[in-house]
Structure formats: C-alpha cells, structure tokens
Amino acid sequence: MTTSTTSEPSAAAPLVDLQALVVAVRRRRRLWCAMALLGLLVGAAVAVLMPPPPTAVTKVLVAHQEDQPNDTGTLIRTDVELLRTTRIAGQALRSLNSSESPEDFLRDYRGTGLTNNLLRIDVTGDSDAEAVARAQALADAFVADHVRRMRETAKAEAKALLEQRDRMRKELARVNEEIGDGPPRSGPGESARTESLFARRAELTTRIADFNQRAEEARVGTPRLIAGTQIVDAPRPLRHSLPKAAATNAGIGLVLGLVLGLAVAAVGSVVADRPVLRREIAANLGASVIAELRRVSRRPAGRWRLRRTRAVRTRLTTTLVRAVRGSTEPVSLLELGCARSASAIALDLARALAAEGPVVIVDGLPGPLLAGRHRLPGDPDVVSGEAAAAVPRQTRRLGVGSVAPGTAWTDLRFLGGQTVLVVRAGHGSAAWLHTVARQLADLDIPVIGVVLIDPDPRDRTDGTLWDGPHTALRGPHQRPARRNGMGRPRTERPPVPAARVPNSDQEAR
Template structure:
C-alpha cells in the first residue's frame, strides 16, 4: 500500500517518476500508435511512388602486391576510394564516348569491399542497359588503372635496382683497373692494398649479382598480379521486388514512427507534469479518491462493467447527499460531459423520494443544450439556482478549469465532490484548486477519478493528517464558528509556513506559479 509522504522533505522526491512516466506514455498510445501507423504508410508509399532506379552490379577480383592474411581490409578500402576518383570516372566516360562530367558521373556509382580482394561496383542509370554499360566501363577502367599502377610500381622498383647495379659496375671497373696497376708496385704496403682491392671486387661482384636478381624478381611478380586482377562477375541488373521493398520500407517506417512517437509522448508527459496515478492526484488535491469511473469503451463486455461502475457511483453519491441537508456540488476538471451525466443520474436517483433541482454552472452547453427527456430532473441556470432552492434539494454542477470564478462556487453547493479526469490538470493547477476551495471554505467530500489507468496499483487514499472536509452539519457549524476548523483550512487562514501544513496544502507560491 502506498501512503502519502507529505512529511518528507521535498528534496527526497525523485527527479523523475518512472512509474508515472510509463503510465503517461501508455495513456498517449493514440499518439505513438498513430505515428507508428503513419510511418508504416509513408514507408510503403515511398516504395510505391518512388521506386529505386535501374541498378547494375559487378564484382572485381583485385590482387595486391602487399597482400597479407591478417589484412583488416585497408587495401580494398583504398581501392574503393580510388574508384571514386575523376581519373577512373574519366576513363570510363572516355570508353563510353560520353560528354558527361566525371564529377556528375561519380554520383551514379559506388564501390564496396566484400572481402580483402573482392570489390563490388554498384551503378544506377536511366535504364537497365545503361546501368550495365556503365558498370562494365567502370570495371574495365578500374582494372586497367590497377594494372597500370602495378606495372609502374614494378618498373620503378626494377629501375632503382638496376641503377644501383650500374653504379656498382662502374665502381667495379675502377677496382679492376686498380688491381691491374698493382703489379707495378712493390713492398708490404702495396701488398696490403692489393688484398683490399680484391676483397672490394668480390663484394661488389656479389652485390651486383644480388641487385640483378632482385630486379628480375620485381618484373617476374608483375604478371601474376596483373592476371589476378580481373572481373569475376559480369555486370548484371539487380531485380527489385516491389512487395518486398514495400514491406521492408513499411517495417522501417513503423519502427521509426513508433520510436519518434514514444519520444514525443515521453517528452510531453515530462514537460506537461500532469499526474495520472491515484496517489499523485490525491496528494496534489489533498483529498482521497472515493470512487472511479472508467472511460467509455466500444466493447460490449466492458460496457456492462462501466454501467455497473456508474450505478455504484450514483448510489454512493446519493447516500452522501441524503446524509446531510447541505447542498452538494459536482465540480469537474477535464470531464464536463461526464460530470453532467453523473449529476443527472444522481438527480434521477434522488428524485424518487424528493424534488431535485440541478443548478447548471458549467461554462459550456452540456446541460443547458441538452434536450429534456421524460423523467429528467429540472435544470436551471446558475442565476436561478437560489430561486429554485426552496422547491427541493439542490445539486450544483460547475467547473474548476482555468478561468473559473472561484467566488461563485459556494452558490452551487456548500460541499463539493471533485470529478477529475486523470492526466488532465497539471500539478500546479491541482494545487491551485485545493487552495482556492480552502479559501472559499468549501469542504471537499472526495474525488471521483474519471478514466483511471487500469494498471495503476497505487493508493488514492491519504493516510496522514486530519480529514480535509467536514461531513456533517455540526462540523460545518463548528467550521463557521472557528471551533472545529480543519487543520488544513486553519493553516491556510493563518498563513503558516508550508512545512506546517498537511501534504495537500503544502504548495508554496502556488498562486503565483499558476498565474
């Protein structure tokens, strides 16, 4: 059981009530379900009204000189990036004999690496034939460019090795010449010099041989790389299934619309700060919830349940009215039509024993514009309520919505029952209603909650503090004489600090906040 925590400091309250947020979002299911449905319809409409253009795809096997088994895909990503260059686009356009700009042509295709050595090229065109032709030209241009770069790299490497070999051959010729001149000299120094020349000649001969072999190997590996780079999947058109595309787009739109709707509903619930739980509504008004009435439902089995709930509510209110000679008023917040029906049913239940007059104080035409039926009670306007009071019991119907004339509420009834729709009024306005009713000395019998959340398991009864509404004539007279004033009303009249008031009246500066 959840009880009120009015005695706890405000700092202990959570910044975000997750339970209230979940309930508020669930109550706005029409919003996010409508957005999800709209997203699904838009996704399907896009697939039908904006079909994908003709598309062709081809695959190219790319051989790299620096291929490694543990390559993370850097080389193939480099090839995909090279595909999106004006050089390759220009070569493809040149082979197609097209005057289109390479920059514009690059927007019609894309490349992606499927593996470390497999590149997929996707091209879109105005027709299937055009897309296939463009894909073939791009694949051929890419292969030619890749082969050219391989040959250029191999030629550059071989040329560098051969240049080194030529320089060493020149040096070897000088060494040989020095060795040929060595017999003309004699002595230990000449002998040592001759030995060093022979050692240098041997070293240069070995290095010249090595550079020659490396240059040959550089050229030998090039044909393998050239042969390994080829088109392995000829260009072909991509067949698109309209039903499958529409279903996919509808599913994506459904998810996006649902997520967007949930986000909007959650943000709206947090910003609006309108309580939907029983405990929050009772705590904000400072009055316990005495009854509930579910919202209207199109299902037959729920209609019987709602009809039974209305009958129980009418019987309970009838007992409350008969228990006192003071007139009772029903004050609505967000449910004028439901309150007018409750008042008419209550008047009908009381009319079997005594005359009943319903005083219409609602701002709309829920009662005044209603066509009277046989057996309906007498309905008078707020101005004629006092004149009709002597004819029988009086039941007033009014509103506590923004713009209410608070001083006129006491003419509708000296006691009142608040009929509040869950999630309609903000916390600040509920506090304002409680404070204004306390200032007008109108005791509140209880709250009838309209359209409560069916999964709400919180308690709408206030367990701390005294009763906020005197029930009988003796209490009413004691209230007027000042001897039996309830603690809540007395605290408001004395202007005590908010911490000295019960939980329902602890609303500092709420009038200023409501304005």
C-alpha cells in the same frame, strides 16, 4: 489520548517520476500509435512512389604487390578512393563517348571493399542496359589504371636496380685493374692490400648478381599481378522487388515513427506536467480520491462493457449518496475535463436521492448537456443558475458546474456549499489543480472528495490523503490532523472514557 502518526521527512522528490512518465506515455498511445502508422504508410509510399534507379553491379579482383595476410583492408580502401577519382571517371566516360562531366558521374556510382582483394562497383543509369554499360566501362578503366600503375612501379624498380648494378660493375672493373694480371707483389703491406682487393671483388660480384636477380624478379612479378587483377563477376542489372522494398521501408518507417512518437509523448508529458496517478491528483487538489469511473463514451459500448460500467456507476452512486445524505448544505459536482461524465453522475445521484425527497439539479455547465437532454420519466427537474433562487427550501439542490479555465469562481458558491470534484486523469496541469484547490479554499467550499474519471487501469498508487479532512474516509472517530509544536502533523482521536471503579459501598450499590 493522543496518538502520533508522524513520520520521518521524506526524501527529495526525483526530477522525473518514472512511474508517472510511463503511465502518461501509455495514456497517449493514440499519438505514438498514429505516428507509427504514419511512418509505416510513408515508408511504403516512398518505396512505391520513389523506386530506386536501374542499377548494375560488378566485382573486380585486385592484386597488390604489397599484399599481406594480416592486412586490415588499407589497400582495398585505397582502391575504393582511387575508383572515385575524376581520372578514372573521365576514362570511363571517354570509352562511352559520353559528354557528361566526371564530377556528375561520381554521384552515380560507388565502390565497396568486400575483402582485401575484392572490390564491388555499383553503378546507376537511366536504364538497365545503360547501367551495365557504365559498370563495364568503369571496371575496365579501373583495371587499366591499376595495371598501368603496377607496370610503372615495376619498371621504375627494375631501372633503379639495374642502375645500381651498373655502378657496381664499374667499381668491379676498377678493382680488377688494380689487381692486375701479374703475380702478386711480395711484402707484408702489399700482401694485405692484395687480400682486401680480392675480398672487395668477391663482394661486388655477389652484389651484382643480387641486383640482377632482383631486377629479374621485378620484371617477372609484374605479369603475375597484372593477370591477377581482373573482372571476376561481369556487370549485371540488379533486380528490384517492389513488395520486398515496400515491406522493408514500411518496417523502417514503423520503427522510426514509433520511436519518434514515444519521444514526443514523453517530452510532452514532462513539459505539460499533467498528473495522471491517484496520489498526484489527490496531492495537488488537497482531497482524497473516493471513487473512479470510466469516461462516458459517445459511441455505444458492448454488452459486457456496458454491464461492467453500470455496476461501477451503481457503486459510485451509493458512495456519493452516503457522502451527500448527511450534508446540511447543498452539494455540487464540479467537473474538470469530463462534463459528460459529470452530467451522468449527477443524474444518477439525483435519481437515487429522489427516493428520499424532491431533488432539483442546478445546471451550471456550459452548453446544453443537461438542459437539452432527452428527459426520461422520473428524472429530476433541471433549472439554470438564475432560477435556483426560486427552488423551495425543502427541496434538495444538487449543483453541477465546471472548474475549467475561464470559470466564474464567485458563482460556484451558489451551486453548493460543499463539492465533489469530478476530474479526468491527465486533463489538467498540476498548476491548474493547485489553482482549483486554492480558489475553492478561498470561497470556503470544502471538498468532500474527488471522483477520478478515466483512471489508468494499472495505477496502484493510493489516492487517500491521511492528513486531510474527515472526508478522507478514515472513520468518524478521527478529526483533521493539525500541526504540533514541532511543525509536524499529528492525528488526534477523541479520548475513550475509562471504566469507573467503585470506591465506596454506596457507589458499589
């Protein structure tokens, strides 16, 4: 009986797996936490080591002849730009008897339009007194320049109106001469001409009176605008609070450092392409994840964490013992990025197998992790790869090696005919995991399973390859999936023997 487990082709994989990206960024929290801490320290150091220069501030009320309630701030922005001209800067410097150039002085102050008629001026100096004096001189220069421009504008407007009035008066004199002092002449044509002259004289008289009024208004309005332009807030030094500035700069540095650290971690995770999820590691190695374990730390752990880790290691040892006990060939543990954890797992496994017979650990790890360790009573013997040939045949061998870059692949065959990969999550790139799987397949070393070290605690993906070998822990009644005629995988189970039905009396008896 054959049961097909084929499924529809999966959709195209996304360019960036957001779940894997979030996990990879979270695993690199040391990086972005360090960047955030560095930003905080740099921000606080900048506030302490580079305090702002002494600054004075003043406010000027600016009256405009063209003021409108619906003005969008165009006039005050014009005043801000006029404030930053060399003419006003030069006038302020002359009042201070300073030899500084106006171009250099422009870098020491700035103007800000608070409302349509309120201008704020910030000026820096070598001391508070100098900053206040420069702010006063700059505000006086701006007010004087603004008053001068208003007067010139009013004077030019009044002059134009009076010139128009004088022209109207000359024309009115000519009209009066034509009308004359005598009685109006008789006749239809003379009567119409006389009426038009009188109408023209009345119009000219009205316009002359209008020009006189407008010129007077221009003269009268100028003092009102001049009086409205004044310094409403005398220059005063700004008080600088070092704790407040340090806290503000530290907060800004913290945020910038955190954002930069997250960006670097995200970009680095995408570029490095280091799988961290169970499903990715299993897919790249072509073997199922059969167990997980925290990384062995160099520092002593707490009592609660030590007890929890010991329980997990006990379950892992039990799982590996079941997988190794029925093997007719030596089994090896090959690590990638977790030599210390692989050594601890090998010792636990060897101690558990020692109850069934003699066990020898064949050390193929670089460095003295196993050979140079402190041996405890009852620990198995550890031999090097050269001495492995002298081990008696009845002694079970447990090899420990590495598949890190630079591995002598041909030596892995002498460590064991089957292997369990001990891989640290996020250590090897996807390309290197493919290389490991390909090299082990070329050496005809089947992979029993993968022990994942330091997994992400929030990873909920499945690390089992259901179309992999029987070591995927699917049960002994399923054989490896193979391809059917359509190129799709199928899973075969051995046929279940049917119950025999008696078809004769002899068989019934």
